[in-house]
Amino acid sequence: xxxxxxxxxxxxxxxxxxAASASAADDAKAQALAxxxxxxxxxxxxxAKDGPSFKDVAAKYKGKPDALETVTKQITTKPKVxxxxxxxxxxxxxxxxxxxxxxxxxxxLSR
Numbered sequence: 001x002x003x004x005x006x007x008x009x010x011x012x013x014x015x016x017x018x019a020a021s022a023s024a025a026d027d028a029k030a031q032a033l034a035x036x037x038x039x040x041x042x043x044x045x046x047x048a049k050d051g052p053s054f055k056d057v058a059a060k061y062k063g064k065p066d067a068l069e070t071v072t073k074q075i076t077t078k079p080k081v082x083x084x085x086x087x088x089x090x091x092x093x094x095x096x097x098x099x100x101x102x103x104x105x106x107x108x109l110s111r
Contacts, residue, residue: 029100030107037094039075042083045111050083054111061109071105 034040042051052060061067073079074090081090095101 026103027107030104033093033095033100033104034107037075038091039093051081054108058109058111067109068102068105071108072101075105075108076101 034043042049043054045054047053048056057071061070064070075093078089078092080087082088093101093104095104
């Protein structure tokens with residue numbers, strides 16, 4: 001019986017390690033797209049700049065069923081935003097690949 005539990009524990013550890021490595025790859029791709037799209041010019045992960053931090057964005061939409069749709073729309077449609085009291089167009093992400101865009105939005109919401 002104890003051999004079964006050791007195998008089960010090994011399996012759970014292996015699945016967790018694979019999930020972590022897949023997540024890291026997604027994080028790397030999201031960060032690369034954020035850099036390519038100049039998102040980090042106005043945003044940071046954990047502090048406000050000209051735009052809100054990704055942590056603040058994640059907190060704002062936490063638990064909301066339309067969070068992914070809302071963030072995706074924000075990064076793809078060039079909506080008007082206020083920066084230092086001046087209204088300007090929010091730049092769109094530099095990608096047309098739906099999977100890349102979804103990954104970036106999910107990454108922002110996971111901060």
